[in-house]
Amino acid sequence: MAAKRDYYEVLGVARDASEDDLKKAYRRLARQYHPDVSTVEGAEERFKEVNEAYQVLTDPDKRATYDRFGHAGLEGMGPGGMGAEGFPFDSIFDVFFGTQRAGGRTGPERGDDLRYQLTLTFEEAVFGCEKEITVQRLETCPRCRGTRAEPGTSPARCPVCKGAGQVRRVRESIFGQFVTNAPCDRCGGEGVIIEAACRECRGRGQVQAMNRLAVSVPAGVDDGTTIRLASQGEAGARGGLPGNLYVVIKVRPHKFFKRDGLDIILNLDINIAQAALGDEVEVPLADGKTARVTVPAGAQFGDQIVLRDKGVPDLRSGRRGDQIVRLAIVVPKGLSEEQKRLLKELGHSLGTDVRPQEEKGFIDALKDAFKA
Numbered sequence: 001m002a003a004k005r006d007y008y009e010v011l012g013v014a015r016d017a018s019e020d021d022l023k024k025a026y027r028r029l030a031r032q033y034h035p036d037v038s039t040v041e042g043a044e045e046r047f048k049e050v051n052e053a054y055q056v057l058t059d060p061d062k063r064a065t066y067d068r069f070g071h072a073g074l075e076g077m078g079p080g081g082m083g084a085e086g087f088p089f090d091s092i093f094d095v096f097f098g099t100q101r102a103g104g105r106t107g108p109e110r111g112d113d114l115r116y117q118l119t120l121t122f123e124e125a126v127f128g129c130e131k132e133i134t135v136q137r138l139e140t141c142p143r144c145r146g147t148r149a150e151p152g153t154s155p156a157r158c159p160v161c162k163g164a165g166q167v168r169r170v171r172e173s174i175f176g177q178f179v180t181n182a183p184c185d186r187c188g189g190e191g192v193i194i195e196a197a198c199r200e201c202r203g204r205g206q207v208q209a210m211n212r213l214a215v216s217v218p219a220g221v222d223d224g225t226t227i228r229l230a231s232q233g234e235a236g237a238r239g240g241l242p243g244n245l246y247v248v249i250k251v252r253p254h255k256f257f258k259r260d261g262l263d264i265i266l267n268l269d270i271n272i273a274q275a276a277l278g279d280e281v282e283v284p285l286a287d288g289k290t291a292r293v294t295v296p297a298g299a300q301f302g303d304q305i306v307l308r309d310k311g312v313p314d315l316r317s318g319r320r321g322d323q324i325v326r327l328a329i330v331v332p333k334g335l336s337e338e339q340k341r342l343l344k345e346l347g348h349s350l351g352t353d354v355r356p357q358e359e360k361g362f363i364d365a366l367k368d369a370f371k372a
């Protein structure tokens with residue numbers, strides 16, 4: 001083996017070359033010697049040399065060591081034997097255009113994430129629950145274990161790209177001739193061809209399957225809350241990790257409870273006598289129990305009675321909100337003769353002589369309507 005050449009000499013730069021100088025030199029040499037573009041003899045060896053020199057000189061520690069002790073100083077620091085793997089750009093394409101890889105052998109691919117909408121009752125959302133769900137998803141084929149080939153057979157190397165998954169394409173441009181890599185059409189960039197496709201998955205490596213799983217819904221979830229179940233999504237391809245399953249909560253509206261953040265709103269209808277005189281009323285709670293609340297005498301429409309800590313637990317802290325009882329005063333309709341008499345009496349005592357509508361003339365009724 002020939003003695004190693006000086007790194008500065010390899011890159012053709014001065015000993016005090018800046019990082020920028022190194023990069024420029026590297027790009028120039030890569031264009032010349034990268035095995036994907038070069039037709040020069042021994043280009044691959046040359047390129048490895050260039051690559052190694054660049055790796056060392058752009059690493060301040062290694063450069064300092066090299067400057068003091070030469071190649072011997074770097075032994076044990078592990079820069080030797082660095083081949084094209086150490087290539088600091090994604091592909092030769094990047095050296096020229098600074099773009100992403102044009103394609104190539106397809107590596108492991110993570111499975112897709114899945115969404116599942118889980119509908120809960122109001123109570124289930126407030127207090128949490130255990131639910132069993134069944135989700136259809138792609139799973140790794142159990143017959144071929146994802147290899148896509150019928151058991152007992154193995155995939156063959158693609159004859160077109162010789163297993164590389166990429167084919168070279170020559171392109172003329174104003175800068176000269178470029179050779180770029182494109183995914184191989186024959187094997188779809190996989191580098192292998194399945195000759196005997198697995199019977200179970202017909203060569204796809206994955207099958208649709210029903211996945212039954214238990215979901216633990218914490219207390220306090222609301223419409224749109226998402227629960228992440230790691231790795232319960234679709235299977236990955238070529239050894240890739242599975243995706244996640246996102247369970248999105250939908251809460252069915254309740255007959256009389258409404259939610260406002262951590263508070264539960266209950267609209268309570270009371271009549272004018274209860275509003276005027278005050279009352280004790282039994283109201284339902286979200287947990288199925290009831291509570292007695294005191295309507296104060298002289299209550300007005302929209303007044304609120306707060307039941308502390310009877311609301312929704314906070315998902316994180318578990319601290320509960322309140323139940324808020326909102327009063328709605330219902331004006332009675334369809335009164336009996338007796339009720340009308342009593343109300344007229346009440347009206348008189350409150351200082352308003354009330355003439356019921358039907359006793360008034362049409363014009364009076366209109367006037368009243370405009371006053372109101």
Ligand SMILES: [Zn+2]
Pocket residue numbers: 141142143144145146147148149198199200201202203204205206
């Ligand atoms: Zn299969």
Ligand SMILES: [Zn+2]
Pocket residue numbers: 158159160161162163164165166184185186187188189190191192
């Ligand atoms: Zn191919």
